[in-house]
Amino acid sequence: MRAFVLPAARSTPVFAEVAAVPPADDEVTVRVEASSVNAFDLAVLDGRLRSLEHRYPVILGRDFAGVVTAAGAGVRRFAAGDRVFGMTARPYVGDGAFCEQLTVPAAAPDEATWMAALPDPIGMQDGGALATAAVAAVRAVTAMRPRPGWAALVVGASGGVGSYAVQLLARAGARVTAVTRTERGAAHLRDLGVHDVLTEAPAGRDLRYDVVLHLGGEVRRAAGCVVPGGRLVSLLHAGPADAGRPDVDVRSVLGRPDLGVLNDLAQDVAAGRLAVPRTDTFAFADLPAALRAVRAGTPGKVSVRMGKP
Numbered sequence: 001m002r003a004f005v006l007p008a009a010r011s012t013p014v015f016a017e018v019a020a021v022p023p024a025d026d027e028v029t030v031r032v033e034a035s036s037v038n039a040f041d042l043a044v045l046d047g048r049l050r051s052l053e054h055r056y057p058v059i060l061g062r063d064f065a066g067v068v069t070a071a072g073a074g075v076r077r078f079a080a081g082d083r084v085f086g087m088t089a090r091p092y093v094g095d096g097a098f099c100e101q102l103t104v105p106a107a108a109p110d111e112a113t114w115m116a117a118l119p120d121p122i123g124m125q126d127g128g129a130l131a132t133a134a135v136a137a138v139r140a141v142t143a144m145r146p147r148p149g150w151a152a153l154v155v156g157a158s159g160g161v162g163s164y165a166v167q168l169l170a171r172a173g174a175r176v177t178a179v180t181r182t183e184r185g186a187a188h189l190r191d192l193g194v195h196d197v198l199t200e201a202p203a204g205r206d207l208r209y210d211v212v213l214h215l216g217g218e219v220r221r222a223a224g225c226v227v228p229g230g231r232l233v234s235l236l237h238a239g240p241a242d243a244g245r246p247d248v249d250v251r252s253v254l255g256r257p258d259l260g261v262l263n264d265l266a267q268d269v270a271a272g273r274l275a276v277p278r279t280d281t282f283a284f285a286d287l288p289a290a291l292r293a294v295r296a297g298t299p300g301k302v303s304v305r306m307g308k309p
C-alpha cells in the first residue's frame with residue numbers, strides 16, 4: 001500500500017510502498033478515507049520527539065476516519081463495513097495514519113482503544129479532523145473548569161485545538177477572548193463565533209481573566225493575564241515553575257483520549273453542537289503541500305482526502 005513515510009532519522013518524508021499489516025486477534029484494519037495534519041506530525045518531522053521510540057520507516061499521521069475492512073477474532077466492538085474515526089494508538093512513533101490501510105488495536109474499550117464509531121451524519125473529512133485536536137481541547141477545557149460568566153482567554157486560539165476549545169468554552173457559558181497573531185486567524189475565530197479577538201496576549205494588569213488556556217507563545221505572558229487565584233491550563237507542558245505565578249493554579253494537561261470522550265465528540269458534531277473547524281482540504285498526493293500550509297499558519301484544521309495518491 002502507499003504511505004507517506006519518514007525513511008530514517010533526519011530524512012525527508014516521501015511516498016513509499018509498504019506492506020499492509022493484517023490485524024492480530026485484538027486489532028482491526030481500517031481503509032483510511034480521511035486524515036488531517038496535527039502539530040504532532042510537524043514535531044515528528046522536525047525531530048522534536050526523538051525521546052520517543054521511532055520505528056522506521058515511520059508512517060506519519062495521527063488522525064483517521066475510514067471503514068473497517070477486517071477485524072481480528074477477538075474484536076467484538078467493530079466489524080467489516082463499520083465507519084470509524086480516531087487516532088493511532090501505538091506506544092511508539094511509526095504506524096501512523098497517512099496510509100491506505102491502517103491496523104489498530106480495537107478489542108476492548110480500554111485506554112488503548114482510541115477509535116470510535118463515526119455516526120452517519122458526519123462526513124469522512126470531518127471525522128478525520130476530529131480526534132487529536134478535539135480530545136486535547138476537551139481535556140484542556142475540563143481542567144479549566146469554566147463557570148458561566150467567567151472571562152476565559154485562549155492564547156494560540158486559531159489552531160486545531162484552539163478552534164475546538166473556544167467553542168467548548170462558549171458552550172460552558174464563559175465569555176471567550178481569543179489571541180491569534182494573524183488577520184487570517186482572527187477572521188477564522190470570528191467565523192467560529194468569537195467576538196473578542198486580540199493580536200497578542202494583553203500585558204497590562206487591567207485586563208485579567210479567570211481562566212487562561214495556553215496553546216502557543218510564552219507561558220509567562222499568558223500567566224500574566226490570569227486574575228490572582230485564577231487558573232492557567234497549558235497543553236505545552238508548562239508547569240507552575242515556568243509560569244512564575246505562585247498565586248495562580250497552573251496545570252499541564254495531556255490530550256489523552258478515551259472511548260467516552262470520542263463518543264461524546266461524535267454525538268456533539270452529529271447534533272450540530274460542535275463545528276469541525278476545517279479550513280482547507282488536500283489530496284493524499286498533496287500531503288507535502290498540506291504540511292506546508294499548516295507551517296505557514298493556515299488556521300483551523302487542514303484536512304487530507306486519502307485514497308490512491
Ligand SMILES: NC(=O)c1ccc[n+]([C@@H]2O[C@H](COP(=O)([O-])OP(=O)(O)OC[C@H]3O[C@@H](n4cnc5c(N)ncnc54)[C@H](OP(=O)(O)O)[C@@H]3O)[C@@H](O)[C@H]2O)c1
Pocket residue numbers: 038039040132133136155156157158159160161162179180181182185215216217218235236237253254255256297300
Ligand atoms: N500535550 C498534548 O497532549 C497535546 C495535544 C494536542 C496538542 N498539543 C499542543 O498544543 C498546541 C496547539 O495544538 P494545535 O494542534 O492547535 O496546533 P496548531 O494548529 O499548530 O496551532 C498552534 C497555535 O499556536 C499559535 N502560536 C504558535 N506559535 C506561537 C507563538 N510563538 N506565539 C503565540 N502564538 C503562537 C498559533 O497562533 P497564530 O494564529 O498566532 O499563528 C496557532 O494558533 C501545539 O503546540 C501542540 O503540540 C499538545
